[in-house]
Amino acid sequence: MINICITSRLSCLPIVIAHKKGYFEEFDTDVTLHVITHHKAILALLEAGRIEAGEIPSIAYLQESFLKKSKLKRVYKGLMLYRSPMSFYSRFRFRQEDISRNKGYFIPVPHYNSVERLLAEKFLEEYAPKTPIKVRFMDTPSFLEEKEFLKPSCLGIASDQLLSPFLKNYHDFKDDVNLPLINTEEFLPSTLLAFSGECIQKMGRDASGVLLAVKKAIDFINESSLNANSKGWDDLNLSQYFPHLRTADLKNLIFSNPLIKRGVYSYDGNSDNLAPLLKDSYFRVIRRVLDADAIRPLLDFSEILESLEPKKLFDVRKLSSFQEGGAKQQHTPSLINYRKLNAVRHLIVDLNSVALDILQGKFQSRLNTDETLLLDNRVKVLVNAMIDSFNATLELQREEIAELENLISILEIKLDRSAVDLQYSEEKYRYLFEFSREAIALVDADTGNILEGNHQFRNLTGYTRGDLTKLTIEDIIISEQIAPQLKFGTDLSQDTMLSLPDIDILLKDGSTIGVDLSFASILLSPKKRYQVQFRPNLDRKEQERLQHEFISNVSHELRSPMTNIRGYLEFFKTDTALPYTTEHKNMLEVIDKNAKRLSFLIENMLKLTTSREKDEKDDVVEIFDPVPVIEDVIHMNSHLAKGKSIEWELSLKKGLFIRGIRFEFSQIVTNLYVNALKYTLKGKVSIILSENANHIDLTVKDTGIGIDPNFKNQIFDRFFRIPSADNKRIGGTGLGLSIVKSLVEKMGGEIFVESKLGEGSTFRVVIPKVVTSS
Known part of the structure; x- marks a missing residue:
């Protein structure tokens, strides 16, 4: 059994890949992996012979090689794991004069004897050669690295964006500082795979299996980085070894980083790159200067790589690299003072x-x-x-963990029950869908393809289930307005409800039938669907025809007697010879108001009929200023506000012109203004006419009872009145707003409404403006 210890840094990725891909078993080597927070612990376990192999910093291995130790306590190099294009990063772009001489700073490093510590030390010497900086290097596990980096007293960190992904959001001194130390394109040997002395002495063949597996894993990483569609990562779960990384998908992080393609994972290392860092430096234990000639043989992996080329197991003890195991010149530690007691x-x-x-x-x-x-x-x-x-x-x-596991078990049971209930609900929904009295079809919101149609829909159209799978909703609807309004494939985040009356659909036999369509968006699984209801409109059209025919006849029959009533009433009001008392005059005034109201209702019904029949033979389209029309409407209907505490706000901009029929525009203003007066007992009524780009805005605002939001989409329907006690008391036919909407659309405009129950309503009519030449 080979026990290998690693840290949770991405530098040990080849060892993890070899374990996950089964490369160790491929070379008949039984391996277990342990994640330890710090390199110091791995070195201690290697020295004590408690583990067989581990990932250690290259510089720490160099120090171990220069110490006088027995073969059993030595640390033997295996393969290079990671090479770093290191730079210095900070939370801000500091200058030499920004650094306080009296303030103490610290820099997180993975190990005191590491490339990161040497580079940070040399960077500060070259960046601020005349400013002595008090810096303390703190050995920091990878999962605490970002936390320490964000502390105010942290001067920066030496690393790269693959080992420390959070650094991409902070300042890289390589971008604006011209120092050969960090602007070089060469990679620095960062970490390597090392073996304990006992492992080499007792398990020579198993050690070669570890080397072969790790070498194959490095080749796999480099080959996969060149092939973006590689599927070799699909079965790997790496999160248990790198839990501190914030990226949800670790594989995306690895593939998206250009450092992988540049070959940061390599089983060979160039020790000459360390010369600028080791120059004039000594280790605190051995107190010796390490030059390039002294360390070159220690980081030379050529003999090991040549022996691995046949890809067969062998005894590593036959190699000189595992016979010598250290530097030729050994040094006694000068700071270790064992007591004699x-x-x-x-x-x-x-x-x-x-x-x-x-x-x-x-x-x-x-x-x-x-x-x-x-x-x-x-x-x-x-x-x-x-x-x-x-x-x-x-x-x-x-x-606590056991309790959480029990809770998870309970939740899993409840989840299973929910799954059963969900399955029952789906079957119930499918039954209701299939045997609904309405003709319903399900449509894909991305493509418009018909996914399914129920029994009633298939009977109506004649299509079979097989036919429907080959059709889109636009194939059976004879109209060009469907796709622009539904926007198939776009804007899928919003819910859609759409009603389209009087649409012709194509049946299987080639004939057509008129229907009313109703689209409603629903979410099934992760995708959006449209539920489309098809209702034949022949009966509805016949009912509407009879209804409007009846209204037209009744309105015409009422119009003649009302003309006589108002004529005689006007005669009585103007005849000064009649001896009227005050009470008589008040009665005549009440008769006059109710006669006007009745005439107004008759005109509305007639207008509804003529609008429906599009009978416009006597209408004259002209260009006119809307202000006089609005003023006439206000003057004629102001009597409705008598007895109420109502304030008026009028803001009418003159000199604007619109195209239309004066009487129809007066009907728009009259209905909106009369509604505002009727539904406002006290407060304020505002009429505002303003200019907005190429349009004219007519706004009628009141502080009345407001509109229930549940009925906001129905107030423009013919004969609809909100069911409430106030409406019953005020009275009306439910035709006013329907007439307003039809007349506004006839003028090429739009109407919008905003309302809060108990606070009032605001109706805004937008009509195209006509530019006249003066």
């Missing part, structure tokens, strides 16, 4: 052993204690107490 030395060894156990998940490991009160025993007791407290907290978290 046996008790302290044993305590350190025991603590180190327990720490390594915990790193490997053995949380029950403890220090051996006795009954003495010696200092080392006290420390052991305190350490054991600390571990017990840690385990108690961990146990509580495990219990």
